[in-house]
Amino acid sequence: MVSRSPWNWRVVVGSLAYPLLLLGGVTVTGLALESGVSPFLGITFVLTAAAFMVWGLEFLLPYRLDWRPRWRRFGLDLIHTLLSSGGTSKLVEITLIAWVVSASGELDGSAIWPGHLPLALQFVIAILVAEFGAYWVHRFCHGTSLGWRIHLVHHTAPSLHFLASGRTHPLNTVLVFGAQALFLSLAGAGGTVLAMVSVFTSINGFLQHANADLRPGALNLVVSTSDFHRWHHSAQLEESNTNFGNNLIVWDRVFGTVFLPSGQRDVEQVGLSDMDVPESYGAHLLAPFRDFEPSARGEHG
Numbered sequence: 001m002v003s004r005s006p007w008n009w010r011v012v013v014g015s016l017a018y019p020l021l022l023l024g025g026v027t028v029t030g031l032a033l034e035s036g037v038s039p040f041l042g043i044t045f046v047l048t049a050a051a052f053m054v055w056g057l058e059f060l061l062p063y064r065l066d067w068r069p070r071w072r073r074f075g076l077d078l079i080h081t082l083l084s085s086g087g088t089s090k091l092v093e094i095t096l097i098a099w100v101v102s103a104s105g106e107l108d109g110s111a112i113w114p115g116h117l118p119l120a121l122q123f124v125i126a127i128l129v130a131e132f133g134a135y136w137v138h139r140f141c142h143g144t145s146l147g148w149r150i151h152l153v154h155h156t157a158p159s160l161h162f163l164a165s166g167r168t169h170p171l172n173t174v175l176v177f178g179a180q181a182l183f184l185s186l187a188g189a190g191g192t193v194l195a196m197v198s199v200f201t202s203i204n205g206f207l208q209h210a211n212a213d214l215r216p217g218a219l220n221l222v223v224s225t226s227d228f229h230r231w232h233h234s235a236q237l238e239e240s241n242t243n244f245g246n247n248l249i250v251w252d253r254v255f256g257t258v259f260l261p262s263g264q265r266d267v268e269q270v271g272l273s274d275m276d277v278p279e280s281y282g283a284h285l286l287a288p289f290r291d292f293e294p295s296a297r298g299e300h301g
Contacts, residue, residue, distance in 0.1 A: 005024040014061055014215040017053075022203055025050050029199045030119055033192040043195055050203045054162045057212040063226075067159035067211040068301065072279075074163065079281050081166030085173045102217040111189035123196045126189055126249060130197050135178030138244040150175065153238070156284070158271040160233060162212075165205035169288060176246065196247070204247045220260070224249045231259050233270040 008035040025046050034040040062068065066241040069077070112124065141151035152169045157164040180201070184194060207214060208229035216225035242259035245252050252258040277287055 010061055011212065013057075014213050017057055017061075017212070018207055018214050018216045018219055018223075021050055021053060021294060022200065022219075022223070025199050025203045026123065026172075026196045030123070030192055030196050033195050034119070039191060039195050043199060043287075046199050047202050051162065051206060054203075054206040054210050054212065057214070058161060058210055058251060061213040063211050063213045064159075067161060069159060069161050069163075072157075074161070075278060076159070076281060077161070077163035077167050079162050080168065080284070084170050084284075085166040085168045106203045108186065112195075113184075113190070115188065115190060119192065119196075122189070122193050123200075126184055126197050127200060128250070130180040130184060130201075131185075131245055131248040133183060134176055135244050137175050137179040138246065139257070141175075142241050142244070144148055152272070152275075152277070153284045153287050155233060155272055156277045156279075157233070160209050160211055160230065160270055161205040162210045165202075165209040167284075169284065171288060180246075201247055220249070222248055222250055224252070226241045228252075228258070231261075231272065232265045233262055234267045235269040235271050236272040237274075239267070 029046050030040055033039060034044075058068075095117075114125070117125075138151075141147035150169055154168040154172065157167050171250055181194060182195065184197070204223065204225075206225045209226060212225060214226050216223065216227055219225055220227055224243060224247055228243040228245075228249055232237050234240045239259065242257050243249065244257055249258055277283060
């Protein structure tokens, strides 16, 4: 870990980056879609810009120098981001959002969603609802052998960087997406709200996995930031079976699964110390269907 220096430009940038990127991305997305910009263009532009900004922060404010990925690992995570969790899934997600936008008139009057509320308040409600579903899916993935088989690919990263957020099995993406978006869509949440949740999820994924010395501060009260998520990726089972919130730490606080040691203690090692999963996209796709020794974590946790 890079030692944290007294108050200087690094502290200022590290403190402002997290809230500005999160709130800025959600705000720009909301304004863009409300002004008539297509969901595809709006979401793609915001997420591409955010990804490059977070990548820049990793060079400007590295958290751990030994976590900088070699190009082979970076390339593997890029493939995952484009195929497993990003490009393909986002295309499906954006298609759903576009459909909701076009069908919004038909949903009026039959939806239970409080569409009369200010957009910002609708977003807060939406992210709380989406995270409730995602939290329990995540706990299922860590608490059962079947769930762990689907989820373990995400924990194979031996170091964290912003594209490690995309390292996941497509089945895991389907589960999380269903938990987050399905109820909101059926309830009648508007396309703009769904797009804002989608962008928040993606940008927070970049940030919580980033190898950058970010200082979320007060955001730690409600957001599942990098401070929490590094511990979730710990190679120690008792540490990684915590902090299940994908975006919010609220439900972890409610259900007693939050973990953030006090003081300067840092996670010693991330990744999987109890199984050897080959570093290739094909092997990752086959991971849920293979047997590893020792048994899957879910049988122990």
